[in-house]
Amino acid sequence: MMASPVAVSKVAGNACPAGTVTAASYTWNFKGEADNTFQAIQDDAHQALDAADKLKNSDLPPDMAWPDASMQLDQIRDSVNDMGARLCRLQAIRKVVSPWQQAEITRITKAVVLMANNTEDAILYANGHTREMWSGPMPLYKDNLYSLAHNLTKSIDNAVSYAKVSQEYHELGPKVGRATS
Secondary structure, eight states, X not given: OOOOOOOOHHHHTTOOOOOOOOGGGGTOOHHHHHHHHHHHXXXXXXXXXXXXXXXXXXXXXXXXXXXXXXXXHHHHHHHHHHHHHHHHHHHHHGGGSOHHHHHHHHHHHHHHHHHHHHHHHXXXXXXXXXXXXXXXXXXXXXXXXXXXXXXXXXXXXXXXXXXXXXXXXXXXXXXXXXXXX
């Protein structure tokens, strides 16, 4: 029951393919798409945090811990890879979104790359040390993964909240006779 490594490293190197420009590209709501993508990343971040919390707080005896830890690492890996795929799209539309969204894309990218690196290191260590998995650097990996997932979740929660408030502001402006830009 070996976990496979993380595949999100392409985000760090900006290897995400650019889409083809079409007539619809000129009228597409890229800011709205970024907000929706932030919400999808929020779901992934919460899943990663839940798995990291279970991994960090596992109190199973060492001989029973490997399958559970492997399952949690797989969940974190899957969530990180999903976030990486979503970040590819955000990187592609980065130049046409709001400045606050650009800053959030940068913040999320850094956090996801760190999570990917830590997840991959934890998986590689765990795969090579199934019997003594809780020794060596694994406690540090568990703490790092939890901390990174917690910080990312807080950041993306704030971004999603800001996007919702901003949308409400723009929708209410005309209703109260105030132009919004």
